[in-house]
Amino acid sequence: MAYIFGALAVYVGCIAVLYAAQRSLLYHPDQSVPDPADYGVPQMTAIRVGTADGYALLAWWRPPPAQGSPVLIYFHGNAGHIGERADKIRDYMDAGFGVLLLSYRYNAGSGGAPSEDALLADGRAAMAFVKAQGIAGRRIIVYGESLGTAVAVAMAATHDVGAVVLEAPFSSMAELAQHHYWYAAARWLVRDRFDSMARIGEIGAPLLVVHGRLDRLIPPRFGQTLYDAASPPKEIRLIEQAQHNDLLDYGLPQIVLRFIGRYLGS
Template sequence: MTYWVSTALLILGIYIAISIALYYLQDYMLFKPEKLPKDFQFDYENQETKEYNLETRDGAVINGLRFFPKGESKGVVLYLKGNSKSIKGWGKFAVDFTRHGYNVLMVDYRGFGKSTGKRSQKAIKRDLQLVYNKIKEQTTEDRIILYGRSLGSGFAAKLASLNNPRMLILDAPYYSLTKVTARYAPFMPLSLLLKYPLPTYKWLKYVKCPIHIIHGTHDKLIPYKTSVKLAQIQPKLTKLHSVIGGGHKNLNNFESYHNMLDDILNSQSKTLDLETTSINVIHSSKKAKKKA
């Protein structure tokens, strides 16, 4: 009896130790920041940029970079990036929006690039709302597009749920970060341990603008079926765009992705007259009557 009790206590002790380690080390596992010196100079070929530093109420500094289109601006895309590197590397994707006539604003989360401050889910959400408010001082909300890529998709959904942007675009989004991490640690109480649950599915319920979801069908990190589930939350507002064969990090290498982005950014919303469609036509399921 003593042997089984000792074994059970040992297993319990290991389980608790792993749980504690996950709690305190999750920032290092989730975020892969690239830090930049304060005097670092951003430089992109054929791109006009302007750097910004925004001070938060708790004394942190959020560093951002604005990319300008050639010619008259159609609006602003607030691009919320993934969990790695800094806007130094992510800046090369701004061309996908400036070429369509949009300003692009990218910001580094706390601890990334030149941004400072203690990182938490609450702090990042507060920082991004501050950034959004600053954009609203320069333009109207019907000219603001929120684009969230991977980790940034959850924060973009939260921002859209609290504001009224022109549209929300989610690139390889997750249902919740708790669901993603549960695939790798199925026996851990992640709902209690995770500091960044990021429940995208909850926030999408309160979004009032058009929602576009882009996802690769061969995404190994965040499965394509995740976006199918997210698209069902608000089906009347949501359109799912599938990049056939696309993975998690290579959608920009597919021509179909750029065609989708072109359609999304340049399409004009219009009301469909359903009375002129076959929406009410029901296929007959009656079996042929047997001859008497």
């Protein structure tokens, strides 16, 4: 009996540690303040985007080179800084798009603590900045990568946009946590639920989901589930040999550009 109670105490202790540490597991702040020229995109300018609650977020901005050109707003994943996404947005600038690459408030010296509410507030600041430049909603593409897909879904569900691109998305953080921490009933412990399933049906813009079939961090069934719940028009591309972080190596920008061309034109 003592053994049982001891094992139970250890189990409860492990769950308590997971609960207390969950944001440290989910968010990985990076205080680097990268310069666009150092990452091969000198056509971009480092700016600060203000949020409604007073934070000044680092972002890289390349205005659309011609009136009516699309603008892509890029919401990155949970780790690393925006300079590490330069290779992922270069093709879109080469295609004539404007691009806003946003850093969340807990990065790049912006201050603030990460949470779902904080990231969604940062997303709204990015949307407001682009619209303040006179960009019509139908010319805005919201692009989410990994954790950033939840921000992109939330923005597309509440703003007029022209297209949505989700790279390695998940249905909800609660379900993804349950997949990884099945032994801890993790779905009931998650604070930042990022419930994209609850929002995906509110998106009216064309949707593209791209996922690697070998993705172990966010298995492709999560992207498929989200895709299945979305309204048309929608497309999904499951890349046979791709994992979580190497979709760029399998022609991701070309897939995205073809999709955008079909729905927004050149």
